[in-house]
Amino acid sequence: MLIDAWFPKDETSPGVWGGGQVHVRELRSRLVADYGCQVELFYAAHKNLLIRSLWVLWVVADVLLYSRYHPQIHLLHSHGYYSGLAAKLIGFFLKVPVVHTVHATPALDQAKKSPKLLIEKWLLTKLHYQAEISLSSHFLKYPNVNQRLSVIPNGVNIQAFNQVRVVKYPTTTLIWVGQADPSKGLAVLKAALVKVRRLYPELKTELVTGGRLSGRAIIKAYKKSHLFCLPSLAESQPIALLEAWAAKLPVVVTRVGENQTMVKSGINGLLVDPGNAQQLAKALLQLLRSPRRATAMGLAGYNLVKNHYSWDQVVAQTYAVYLEVLQTSAMAAENKLVFGLNPHEN
Template sequence: MSPRIAYLTGEYPRATDTFIQREVAGLRALGLTVETCSVRRTGVEHHTGPEQRAEAAGTFHVLEAALSWRLFAAHLAAWRRPGAWLRALRLAWRTRPGGIKATLYQFIYLAEAAVLAHHLRARGLTHLHNHIAKSSGTVAMLCAEMTGIPYSFTLHGPDIFYEPHYWRLDEKIARARFVACISHFARSQAMAFSDPAHWGKLHIVHCGVDPARYDRPRDGAGAHLLFVGRLAAVKGVPVLLEAMESLIADHPGLRLTLVGDGPERAALEARAEGLRGHVDFVGYKSQDEVAALLREATALVLPSFAEGLPVVLMEALAARVPVVATRIAGVAELVEDGVSGRLVAPGDAGGLRAALAEILGDGTLRAGMGAAGRARVVAEFDSAREAAWLAQLFEGYSGGTPPATLRPEGGA
């Protein structure tokens, strides 16, 4: 019998995490029951398009329930199984990061876990899967201890790798039924912070895209660079703006469109004042709107200082758009330097400028990179294929016959 799965993350749905939404849709298309849970309710400004609004309406919000009568009902239900509740309490205490504030948060996570446990039992859900294994991963771990319902999680990075001991990544891996790592790099980090006895349950499941969504005629004209991502320091946008300043002399019609929002937006807009007429900040856009922008783009640029394996790079390559990105984390597992794009050192404005100049100046090179990039995404990052592999993991572990391979047969 297939497991009935609850998906938990900190905020769902969200414009920056559409890959989770695609994964849920892919599992449902395969006939699995998947119900979504979110610790917090995402603001409506983060919902782009009718698909996300529909997902938001059907999602259980843990914190809202915890601030209602359901918290009392959840703990009353938990005390009917006092042994399990006390085990969860001991686990919360033992895995607390230390310090008064962090300890208080740990008990908030325990309360949220009780509310989630009550919901899972009421809905007859038999497996809990978590994305972004930080605070919501702690809630999932405590909920599993409280209920006996097994859990798994998808490991992204990079931020959790900065503080693996704070977030007790070792304990989460040890207790999980399996871990879906988004790249070989993410898996290597999980191996660094876990006992070798658990390495066999560390599988690689790519975040994927639907290549058909991006298989449209390219109508780009002129020189148009595209950035899609959160406007935060880690994304390295000032380096891109510095490179733009020197590129404009050779490409006077050059445009840069920045899709996204975040804490650095106002500062970046001020920084780009001298590039007025060449740089546009357009905020969040839906998947269809991003796909339309990709059809106009000459190249997609992602000058990040830290990443996991960015889905936007997959989207660009699926649309036959060359990418220029930094050589960090798992990016080289997707982008082959000189074949489907260019990889440059993070923080190197001169190197970024040179890579962009090369691509902007050679249409034949762009066409070849576009074709190679799409072939790579179709072969290894198709969301339907990745959902089928994830479903195989859910069902295999549930049935006691887990797959022994890192990737599905024939996958890289």
């Protein structure tokens, strides 16, 4: 398994714990514990973009060396962006299939011409993988050379949230959780809060960025708060939304990515247009003025993730993709042998 993000070895290590890292952690641990898989993880050692780019070459050599002294590698599963290219190179040399998971497509979604857009488009829609997984169904709208596409969303550990008991902050508190990236819409949130505080000057904010909190600490932060906001300009399927619902919080999110499918505006949260501080302020005021309605929305969101967004479901669906890919690869190898070709030769 490969991921091109800065990935600490455990939650006590300093580092960035974003949605991609959490996804890989949960997937890896459950594949080992529940399916008896042997999963070796290779990751970029730092979040710096240059280091992550150079890591593509380093990890190819690293995995090839690893394969010489360890049991046979049957499948490669890459996550993110550059790791897909690395996995393709490794797969070529080792003759093993590659599954790639798309965690986010901010450049594609915002459609702003830039080198990042060209790179993202090439890595995610022009490179051919034996199977591609997206967290969000909205990725399916983009032209793609990959025909074997699956939508497998993130999950949340609802039991971990239920086990944590807290006392709410004495003052109404809004929590935002995300990476320090413009696409997460923090600037829009701050502009909206200026408007909201004209009527609710006592409103407090808990801004959790860069993996500042994880484990029980982040669960406590969610559960002590009163409402959640994620005004992203682009999004796939945010784990933060699932976590907010696991804490029974009412949510305000933007109409981007899978938010539009998951959030039924007025039932389990409120939807606003991305980049619209006026709409965002209006939605936040709705929740602040109607605490009973806000509580009902939070409970509806909790029931949704409890019934449909467990990590066990995520892993089961991912494992099914593995089996399908391995079966197809085995059949292809058999066909090559039938026609007198050695599948280990170019």
